[in-house]
Amino acid sequence: MIRSAFALAAALSAPVAVQAQTGDLAAVQRHLQALTTMTAGFTQTDRTGKVLTGTFTLKSPGKLRFQYEKGVPILIVAEGGALTFIDYSVRQVQRWPIKNSPLSVLLDPSRDISRYARLVQTGNDRVVSVEASDPKHPEIGRITMIFARDAAAPAGLALQGWVQLDSQNNRTTIRLTNQRFGVPVSDGTFKWVDPRRSTTR
Known part of the structure; x- marks a missing residue:
């Protein structure tokens, strides 16, 4: 089950083994290269257990948007080579x-994965799990x-979500639902209002 795969992925501190299916x-890599657009609902769970929902949109190459629920x-928007975090409550913008x-990993499919x-062992032939990191930049x-x-x-694979750990081992889990691939997505989807210039979202 996909749920059991997430349970395994969440236990990132436990030892893991490489899957036997070396082609996975x-x-x-083929999936990431073939992925042109994707939309989905998302559920985000942070290290404290706080849950937020919203809509996830991706367009290759290099664009994504996390539109959180009303209120x-x-x-969070990625475009132009930068990932931007906007907090409208305090009119703050962070970019890196x-x-x-x-x-x-999702935004630059040209990289050799x-x-x-x-690969991470899941114990389920229907599930493929991949852990990515850069040992030179922990x-x-x-x-x-x-x-x-x-x-x-x-490429015969559907992204179900991911578990992300920052350098302080703070874990964020994203689960996707209602995934749609290859749907029309306007570049305007990735535009955003700068709260430092306007109070209108």
Whole structure:
């Protein structure tokens, strides 16, 4: 079950083994390269157990948007080589290079995933789990992505979500639902209002 795969991925401190299916890492690479657009609902759980929901949109190359539920004054957007965190409640904007985020795995499919990622055993042939990190830059953190085999999805894999750890081992879990691939997504989706210039979201 996908749920059991997430339970395993959440236990990142436990020893893990490489899956026997050596072709799965290459399949993940093909999936990332074939992924043009994706929309989904998301549920985010942070290290304290706080849960937020919203809509996730991705467009290759290099664009994504986390639109949180109504009443949550936070927006996360990736575009133009930067990942931007906007907090409208305090009119704060933080930006850093996408390459300095674990999400670069999703946003830069040109990178050779075999150089910085490994398969994680799930105990389920229908689930593929990949952990990615850069040992030269541990401050970036690491990400464990969960995929389900799905013939209708790009390269036969459908992203179910991921578990992200920062350099302080703070864990954030993202679960995706109602995934749609190859749907029209306007570049305008990734525009945002700068709260430092306006109070309108």
